[in-house]
Amino acid sequence: AQSVTQLDSQVPVFEEAPVELRCNYSSSVSVYLFWYVQYPNQGLQLLLKYLSGSTLVKGINGFEAEFNKSQTSFHLRKPSVHISDTAEYFCAVSLGSFGNEKLTFGTGTRLTIIP
Amino acid sequence: GAGVSQSPRYKVAKRGQDVALRCDPISGHVSLFWYQQALGQGPEFLTYFQNEAQLDKSGLPSDRFFAERPEGSVSTLKIQRTQQEDSAVYLCASSLGAGNTGELFFGEGSRLTVL
Numbered sequence: 764a765q766s767v768t769q770l771d772s773q774v775p776v777f778e779e780a781p782v783e784l785r786c787n788y789s790s791s792v793s794v795y796l797f798w799y800v801q802y803p804n805q806g807l808q809l810l811l812k813y814l815s816g817s818t819l820v821k822g823i824n825g826f827e828a829e830f831n832k833s834q835t836s837f838h839l840r841k842p843s844v845h846i847s848d849t850a851e852y853f854c855a856v857s858l859g860s861f862g863n864e865k866l867t868f869g870t871g872t873r874l875t876i877i878p
Numbered sequence: 879g880a881g882v883s884q885s886p887r888y889k890v891a892k893r894g895q896d897v898a899l900r901c902d903p904i905s906g907h908v909s910l911f912w913y914q915q916a917l918g919q920g921p922e923f924l925t926y927f928q929n930e931a932q933l934d935k936s937g938l939p940s941d942r943f944f945a946e947r948p949e950g951s952v953s954t955l956k957i958q959r960t961q962q963e964d965s966a967v968y969l970c971a972s973s974l975g976a977g978n979t980g981e982l983f984f985g986e987g988s989r990l991t992v993l
Binding site: 767769795797799804805806807808809812814853855857859862863864865866867868869870871 | 881882909911913918919920921922923926934969971973975976979980981982983984985986987
C-alpha cells in the first residue's frame, strides 16, 4: 500500500520570501503524485500533478514541484509567496497508472504568510 | 452546477441519530469518492463508486456507515446511530474515470458535529 508523509505540520514564511513544502511517499509501484490546496472553508483544489514525463511540473498560482524518484519525494516550491497563499496544502498519491484513482493523502502542511 | 455540490454544509446531530449526506457530482463524471477529514488531519478514503457500482468500501469505519449511488449520479452517505467520533468533514469528489487526467474534483464538504 502507498503512503504519504508531510513532515512539516506548520510553515510560517514572510511575504515575498521563497517556500518549500516537503512531501515524501512510499510505494512499491509507480504512482501519480498531486498537491492540493484547501483555503479556509473551501473544498480541496488541485495545484499541480505529476503523471509521467518531465519531473518538474508547474501548477497554478506560481507553484511548482519536482518529482524525485530516487528520494521518493515531491516537494512543492514557490519563489515568492503572497498573503493569499495562506492555506492548508496536501500532498497525495494514487495508483492511477494501474487504473486506481483512489487518493491517499498526507496530513497536510499549514502555510502561514507573515506580512 | 459546474462543480461538486454537497448538502447539508453543516449538520449537528445528537448521539444516536441517523444522518444522510448528499453529493451531486459534476455531470458526466463516472467516478465518485467519499472521504472523511477529521480536524487537523488529511482526508481519509471511505468508499468509491464507478457509475452505480460500489467498487471499494474498504475505508468505511464500521457497519454504521453506508453509501449508495443508485442511478450513477447523486450519492448519499448515511451514518446510523451517530457517535461523537463520527464528527468530521465529509468530502465528496468526482472524476471522469480511470485513464483520464487523474484529477479528483472536490466539493466543499459537509461538516458533521455529533453532540
